[in-house]
Amino acid sequence: MKMKKISILGIVGLSLFLGACTQAKKDEAKQNNQLTSLTSIQQSEGGTSATKETNSISQETTRLTLAHAVQIYESNYPNTSVTSIELDSSFGIYYYEIKGVDDQKEYELKIHAKTGDIKKKRVENLENDEKNGVERKEKGMVTTNLLSLEEITSRAQEAAGDGTAVEWNLEKELDTVYWEVKVKSGKSETDVTLNAETGTVLEVEKED
Template sequence: MDNVNKKMMIGTLCLGFVLAGCTNTDKSLETKQQSKVSTQTSQSATQNSSDTSNSITKNQPQIKINVEDAIKAYNEAYPNTAITSLDLDPSFGVYYYEIKGVDDSKEYEVKINAETGELKKEREETLDKDEQNGVEKKNEALDLKDIRSVDDVSKIAQDSLGEGTAIEWSLERELSVTYWEVKVQTGNKEMTVKINAQTGDVLEKELDD
């Protein structure tokens, strides 16, 4: 009987070890599977973030000629004048700068290809008598010192709305303030954001009709 009991006890202990080993193996496999799922989820999230970033980059218009270079090109064409407005918008799918300026007697306008830098003189015309002798220059000349770039104001406008892509830009003046007016496409809507050209402060946001 003693030998039989000993054999039974030994058999029970062995079975216990086998069962314990199986349990540990199952836990190990479960841990590995959880780790694999976590890694796949993390990789998927990273991929989605990258895809979103790439989508934003692709949607953003590519402007090769910056504002400073466009202003320089205008000043070379018409020295000793003051710029009174600057627009950057598409024409038949190509972006152009349209820059207007004045001296004491005339108003000038140029069109600059934002991709190639090619400049075309659009028109010259005599100012009205009440605008001559520096009157128009004093009232309408833009403050071009330390103005924010197109990239800067695009980001400010988009961040202020929380979405969208900047598609058109205008540099204008109201009273003594020079500001950027940025048009942002958000789904089926277009929003206009006015931004102080020097400080980057958002002055106004409105839905276009």
């Protein structure tokens, strides 16, 4: 009888011990799952924040596309030819400055690159030797054949090797429409000239 009691007590004790071990393993597994879930959430939130930051940087500079900026210019100055486009920043705010001509006058429009608001309008007479279609024929360009600014920027940065594009200037010379893009990396700058219609790199000039 005494041995039976000891056996029963032993079995009960073993059961309690095994139960405690099982519960400990469950608690450990639960804790590990919680840690894994927390890590996943943090990584997910970190990735989301990085994406939002990248998008916000893009939106803070040029939400207005080049094509839209040209449309705004043409709606203000119809029946003119665009002769140059410049995109750069003033106190951290980017603006498009678009110039154009007709047979008698020169026009300029400054547009906020994020909001599309017009900040400046200017009209003045051409010089006598530029009138009657002379300047228009020499400098006027067709903007419908231009590559997107994103494509030009990508190619300019690739040609520079390192850095970020900060200024863009579009002009026409000898029937070639080209972009000159300034790429900055630290204190060094690289000017990359590209054909605006094909994206071909025409010149790379580094400035230390």
